[in-house]
Amino acid sequence: MEQVKTEMKHKYLSDYLASDAVVKCQKCGAEMAESKMAEQMFICPECKKYNRVPARVRIEMLCDKGTFEEFNADVVSNNPIGFPDYDDKIKSATKKSQENEGVICGKAKIGSNPCCIFVMESNFMMGSMGSVVGDKITAVFEYATAHSLPVIGYTVSGGARMQEGMISLMQMAKVSGAVKRHNDAKNFYLVCATDPTTGGVTASFAMLGDVIISEPGALVGFAGKRVIEQVTGEKLPDTFQSAEFQLKNGFLDAIVERSEHREYISTLLKMHRKV
Numbered sequence: 563m564e565q566v567k568t569e570m571k572h573k574y575l576s577d578y579l580a581s582d583a584v585v586k587c588q589k590c591g592a593e594m595a596e597s598k599m600a601e602q603m604f605i606c607p608e609c610k611k612y613n614r615v616p617a618r619v620r621i622e623m624l625c626d627k628g629t630f631e632e633f634n635a636d637v638v639s640n641n642p643i644g645f646p647d648y649d650d651k652i653k654s655a656t657k658k659s660q661e662n663e664g665v666i667c668g669k670a671k672i673g674s675n676p677c678c679i680f681v682m683e684s685n686f687m688m689g690s691m692g693s694v695v696g697d698k699i700t701a702v703f704e705y706a707t708a709h710s711l712p713v714i715g716y717t718v719s720g721g722a723r724m725q726e727g728m729i730s731l732m733q734m735a736k737v738s739g740a741v742k743r744h745n746d747a748k749n750f751y752l753v754c755a756t757d758p759t760t761g762g763v764t765a766s767f768a769m770l771g772d773v774i775i776s777e778p779g780a781l782v783g784f785a786g787k788r789v790i791e792q793v794t795g796e797k798l799p800d801t802f803q804s805a806e807f808q809l810k811n812g813f814l815d816a817i818v819e820r821s822e823h824r825e826y827i828s829t830l831l832k833m834h835r836k837v
């Protein structure tokens with residue numbers, strides 16, 4: 563990893579609301595202006611599918627205006643195992659997302675309650691977890707522990723980043739250790755597992771929250787349905803690994819409508835406030 567100063571024009575909600583680019587619903591394929599999708603909080607007006615929200619927009623939706631302070635914004639990956647084409651992939655992910663990496667971290671206030679927050683970015687290699695993602699999330703937990711602050715985390719991830727090999731898998735243990743120390747110091751951690759939260763992220767910090775919520779219809783699971791069917795020889799239901807299935811089976815505490823997140827999290831932060 564290295565720190566670089568990059569000239570980057572992040573995209574905010576106002577940019578999406580002003581965009582006449584045509585986008586497609588991730589489920590039904592309906593085409594519409596990006597502005598129309600953004601007006602509906604990225605919920606498809608045709609099929610009601612919760613489309614993915616860019617991380618920086620999610621932070622705007624949740625946090626009190628002007629309170630978000632970003633940590634480690636300029637940290638980028640340096641291809642630790644020399645994986646072919648990884649540098650190009652990073653470049654195109656940076657261009658696509660207008661972000662340096664797959665997670666944005668910092669501190670903020672939600673409903674006047676101070677907290678730390680991390681939000682993963684699906685437009686950056688599908689939020690895959692490499693060393694920078696792991697380092698940034700570890701750092702936000704360490705800051706929160708040192709300052710007795712709760713952590714709010716939004717996950718979206720295809721899992722570990724294969725271009726970093728074993729180093730990406732190590733992030734699972736590293737972040738989990740930081741979550742444990744945060745928890746041992748009696749600090750609150752809420753996770754919202756958004757569509758899709760899978761692989762090594764599900765197998766570590768996405769399932770370690772004191773409260774774990776999700777959104778309607780989100781895919782939350784470890785290995786894919788087909789892989790499990792092939793290994794076990796069992797037929798799995800169509801709803802397998804939907805948020806609704808995981809709620810029924812005890813992996814989630816609640817499914818919260820997107821428009822209610824700010825209020826819901828604000829209430830929980832208030833209940834767990836230390837001072």
Ligand SMILES: [Zn+2]
Nearest residue numbers: 587590606609
């Ligand atoms: Zn749709």
